[in-house]
Amino acid sequence: MIDMTSVMCSIECPNCGRSAIEDNYYKSEEKYIYCYRCGYLYKRMTKDGVNFQVDKNKGYGHLSKKSGEGKAVFFNSQMTIDQLGEYTNEFYSENTSQEKSYLITYEDGVFRCLLGTPTDNFHLSFEEFKEKMIKKYGEDEFGLVPIEV
Structure with missing residues (x-):
């Protein structure tokens, strides 16, 4: 059985520079990034625990x-x-x-x-979003930015 423990946080979208969600399965080394702003998708998956397949959609x-x-x-x-x-x-x-x-x-x-009408956070750059989340939730000891779509 594979342990599916993951850490989810907001990161800067590599496509549009706004807030995206990263879901990092650190034990299996799988990773997913999805941006609810531009539609960017990144998937690093494994079926056998050894070999990885990467799928990436630019986002339109x-x-x-x-x-x-x-x-x-x-x-x-x-x-x-x-x-x-x-x-x-x-x-x-x-x-x-x-x-x-x-x-x-x-x-x-x-x-x-x-x-x-998009969400209030939609038009914020990642840095503006990060500042807003720190003010709202406080600074995370690991530097992770909370998720809020």
Whole structure:
């Protein structure tokens, strides 16, 4: 059996420079990074405990849908017209809380909010986010930054 102990914290997104989440499984050396701002994804996984596979998606945006179960979609390419129609329909469906959901594209360093309103922390650089979290939660003895989307 593999022990799946991990440390999760906020880090600077390597794609957009804002706050991303790092989930580091330090015993198995697996690592996941996902950015709820630009849609960047990084996965370093192993199936046999020895050999690793790395998957990385640059990030072209993100759909955050809040409802009873919630949903996050990270775009690994530019959104097509068909996808925009699909996500727009999903955004306006009766089981989506439009006040808490948003659809963002990220291209050439520019964020565009197509639907909804992003979170208060969305537009903060990582350093601004880190300062806000330290003021709110205090400084961590290991220098880890708390997660808050």
